[in-house]
Amino acid sequence: MKFAVTGVVLAAALAATGAAKKPADDSVLKQIQHAGVLKIGTTGDYKPFSFKTPDGTLVGADIEMAKDLAATLGVRPEFVPTTWKTMLDDFKGGKFDVALGGITINPDRAAVGDFSIPNVSDGKRPIVRCADKDKYTSLDAIDVPATKVVINPGGTNDKFAHEHFTKAQIVVWPDNKTIFEQLVGSQADVMVTDGVEVDLQSKLHPGVLCPAAVAAPFTHFDDAYLLRKDKDLHAVVDGWMWQAIASGKWKRTYDAAMN
Structure with a gap:
């Protein structure tokens, strides 16, 4: 089931963030909707989140979720290749609106973009x-x-x-x-x-x-989607992600990518 931006997803996001007004005309969200495309940066080398098959097809849990997110926003997805080494510079350079595919939340990334609510906790x-x-x-x-x-x-x-x-x-x-x-x-x-x-x-x-038979992971961290800074886009993506996790859709997509 798809959720319209102005319907269930937006309502959930606004409730979660405490926002109380409609998206501004010059918001990043409006720019994306006006352009009709969501530009998605991904490395394509990290199973099970984002991986390019030998014939060049992008597959993985976050790839499928990105397609669903674009549909939720009423736009088409456009995947933009990047690398772990260049991802932050590419993001700052405006090459894509969202980066995903096992992106760990860290201060350097949080300084230049907004992170969605996490979809993975790991170490x-x-x-x-x-x-x-x-x-x-x-x-x-x-x-x-x-x-x-x-x-x-x-x-x-x-x-x-x-x-x-x-x-x-x-x-x-x-x-x-x-x-x-x-x-x-x-x-x-x-x-x-x-x-x-x-x-x-x-x-x-x-x-x-x-x-290796370690007693516990060496670290703990969360993975999420890195978004262009914009409260309206952030609210909608958080609402969409919350719904995907709460409904079990994210887990089903993830489990399918692990097989």
Whole structure:
């Protein structure tokens, strides 16, 4: 079921945010509706949220939700490619209205845009070859000179590794689609990444890659959609997201992308 911006979704958003007036004529929301297109920035390299298949088709939970969001706004979706390293500059440069696909809420991003209510709560965990799952069970166990920690440049994994590992070798692998093959082929030993990615890649590489047996995630964070700063757009997206979560639509979309 789709929800019109002026109907259920907007009512829920206005109630949630305490807004009391209709969108301003010059709001970002009005600009998007006038243009008839929602520009969506995504990396296309992060299963199960956003991933480009070999034939170039974008798939994933956030891709499907983005199509639904555009329909809710009464516009068409236009997906704009970006990378983890360039995403923030691309966003600040006005290349897209919303960034999504496993986007972690952090201060740098929050300073230049609005975040929707979260749709994922997660934490950083290590993924390793299954033979090593009881070896790399803490930050100290990982941070030794013989360990090779692989990272994708520009994202939160990059930042986490450089903040926590001063002795381990940090190996940069620019292609997030093939980065886990570095673990499979023993070119690297550990990747510390979002828990959802650890679980999915372990499922995709049964008996080869496993979650390390850590007592708890190393961090806690929330993922959300990064929006151009605008109270009207923020209110509508929050209402739409709230409805998707409350109705179970987000979970069904996410579960389908995990299979």
